[in-house]
Amino acid sequence: MIEVFETNSPEETDALGRKLGAEATSGQVFTLIGDLGVGKTVFTQGFATGLQIDEAICSPTFTIVQVYDTGRLPFYHFDVYRIGDVEEMDEIGYEDYVYGDGVSLIEWANLIEDILPEHYTQITIEKDLEKGFDYRKITVEQI
16 A cells, blocks of 8 residues: 655644654554655654654664654664664664564665565655755655
8 A cells, every 4th residue: 555645844744754653553663765854854753743752853873773662652763874784783683673562663774675574664755846845745655
Protein backbone atom coordinates (compact mmCIF):
# COMPACT_ATOMS: atom_id res chain seq x y z
CA MET A 1 0.00 0.00 0.00
CA ILE A 2 1.29 3.44 -0.96
CA GLU A 3 -0.07 6.78 0.26
CA VAL A 4 1.15 10.14 -1.04
CA PHE A 5 0.80 13.33 0.99
CA GLU A 6 1.64 16.88 -0.01
CA THR A 7 2.60 19.46 2.57
CA ASN A 8 3.21 23.16 2.04
CA SER A 9 4.83 24.20 5.32
CA PRO A 10 7.01 22.78 8.07
CA GLU A 11 3.91 22.80 10.28
CA GLU A 12 2.06 20.52 7.86
CA THR A 13 5.06 18.17 7.66
CA ASP A 14 5.20 18.13 11.47
CA ALA A 15 1.44 17.39 11.61
CA LEU A 16 1.82 14.38 9.29
CA GLY A 17 4.64 13.11 11.50
CA ARG A 18 2.37 13.56 14.56
CA LYS A 19 -0.40 11.57 12.89
CA LEU A 20 1.88 8.66 12.01
CA GLY A 21 3.51 8.73 15.45
CA ALA A 22 0.10 8.65 17.14
CA GLU A 23 -0.85 5.59 15.06
CA ALA A 24 2.47 3.76 15.60
CA THR A 25 2.43 0.48 17.48
CA SER A 26 4.99 -1.53 19.41
CA GLY A 27 7.61 -3.17 17.20
CA GLN A 28 7.00 -1.00 14.14
CA VAL A 29 9.94 0.17 12.07
CA PHE A 30 9.80 3.31 9.93
CA THR A 31 12.50 4.29 7.47
CA LEU A 32 12.96 7.92 6.48
CA ILE A 33 14.58 8.76 3.18
CA GLY A 34 15.26 12.17 1.70
CA ASP A 35 18.02 14.56 0.74
CA LEU A 36 19.73 16.89 3.22
CA GLY A 37 17.46 19.76 4.19
CA VAL A 38 14.25 18.11 2.99
CA GLY A 39 12.57 18.11 6.41
CA LYS A 40 13.42 14.75 7.97
CA THR A 41 14.06 16.34 11.37
CA VAL A 42 10.81 18.33 11.26
CA PHE A 43 8.92 15.15 10.39
CA THR A 44 10.69 13.22 13.17
CA GLN A 45 9.92 15.90 15.75
CA GLY A 46 6.24 15.60 14.86
CA PHE A 47 6.46 11.81 14.95
CA ALA A 48 7.91 11.94 18.48
CA THR A 49 5.15 14.31 19.56
CA GLY A 50 2.64 11.78 18.22
CA LEU A 51 4.29 9.23 20.53
CA GLN A 52 3.69 11.68 23.40
CA ILE A 53 7.39 12.43 23.83
CA ASP A 54 7.94 15.95 25.11
CA GLU A 55 11.75 15.97 25.00
CA ALA A 56 13.64 18.00 22.41
CA ILE A 57 14.32 15.83 19.35
CA CYS A 58 17.45 16.34 17.29
CA SER A 59 19.13 14.20 14.70
CA PRO A 60 21.59 11.69 16.24
CA THR A 61 24.06 12.06 13.35
CA PHE A 62 27.14 11.43 15.47
CA THR A 63 25.69 9.04 18.05
CA ILE A 64 23.77 6.97 15.44
CA VAL A 65 20.87 6.22 17.81
CA GLN A 66 18.98 8.28 20.36
CA VAL A 67 16.62 6.53 22.77
CA TYR A 68 13.53 8.28 24.15
CA ASP A 69 11.54 6.39 26.77
CA THR A 70 9.25 9.09 28.13
CA GLY A 71 6.37 8.58 25.67
CA ARG A 72 3.66 5.97 25.32
CA LEU A 73 6.22 3.64 23.66
CA PRO A 74 10.02 3.64 23.63
CA PHE A 75 11.26 5.54 20.56
CA TYR A 76 14.54 4.62 18.87
CA HIS A 77 15.67 7.35 16.49
CA PHE A 78 18.52 6.32 14.20
CA ASP A 79 20.54 8.47 11.81
CA VAL A 80 22.82 6.18 9.83
CA TYR A 81 24.19 8.85 7.46
CA ARG A 82 27.73 8.42 8.81
CA ILE A 83 27.74 4.61 8.90
CA GLY A 84 30.74 3.32 6.99
CA ASP A 85 29.83 -0.36 7.20
CA VAL A 86 26.58 -2.05 8.24
CA GLU A 87 28.59 -4.11 10.74
CA GLU A 88 28.81 -0.92 12.83
CA MET A 89 25.10 -1.34 13.51
CA ASP A 90 25.81 -4.50 15.52
CA GLU A 91 28.06 -2.48 17.82
CA ILE A 92 25.20 -0.19 18.84
CA GLY A 93 22.73 -3.01 19.45
CA TYR A 94 20.65 -2.37 16.32
CA GLU A 95 18.72 -5.64 16.48
CA ASP A 96 17.81 -5.15 20.15
CA TYR A 97 16.14 -1.87 19.22
CA VAL A 98 14.57 -2.80 15.89
CA TYR A 99 13.21 -6.13 17.11
CA GLY A 100 12.28 -4.77 20.55
CA ASP A 101 9.06 -3.40 22.00
CA GLY A 102 9.49 0.20 20.91
CA VAL A 103 9.11 2.10 17.65
CA SER A 104 12.16 2.62 15.45
CA LEU A 105 12.62 5.44 12.94
CA ILE A 106 15.74 5.16 10.77
CA GLU A 107 16.94 8.18 8.80
CA TRP A 108 19.01 7.40 5.68
CA ALA A 109 17.81 3.78 5.87
CA ASN A 110 18.69 3.23 2.22
CA LEU A 111 22.32 2.98 3.43
CA ILE A 112 21.53 -0.15 5.50
CA GLU A 113 18.95 -1.87 3.30
CA ASP A 114 20.64 -5.25 3.75
CA ILE A 115 19.78 -5.40 7.45
CA LEU A 116 16.31 -3.86 7.48
CA PRO A 117 13.54 -6.12 8.78
CA GLU A 118 11.31 -7.97 6.33
CA HIS A 119 8.41 -5.55 6.91
CA TYR A 120 8.63 -1.82 7.58
CA THR A 121 7.06 1.49 6.62
CA GLN A 122 9.17 3.52 4.20
CA ILE A 123 8.69 7.28 4.24
CA THR A 124 10.25 9.27 1.42
CA ILE A 125 10.30 13.07 1.54
CA GLU A 126 10.96 15.02 -1.65
CA LYS A 127 11.10 18.73 -2.56
CA ASP A 128 9.73 20.28 -5.74
CA LEU A 129 10.86 23.89 -5.89
CA GLU A 130 8.51 24.55 -8.82
CA LYS A 131 5.64 24.03 -6.35
CA GLY A 132 7.18 26.29 -3.70
CA PHE A 133 10.07 26.41 -1.25
CA ASP A 134 8.14 24.65 1.53
CA TYR A 135 6.36 22.11 -0.67
CA ARG A 136 7.05 18.46 0.19
CA LYS A 137 5.82 15.26 -1.40
CA ILE A 138 5.78 12.58 1.30
CA THR A 139 5.29 8.99 0.18
CA VAL A 140 4.40 6.37 2.80
CA GLU A 141 4.79 2.80 1.64
CA GLN A 142 4.36 -0.51 3.44
CA ILE A 143 7.27 -2.81 2.55
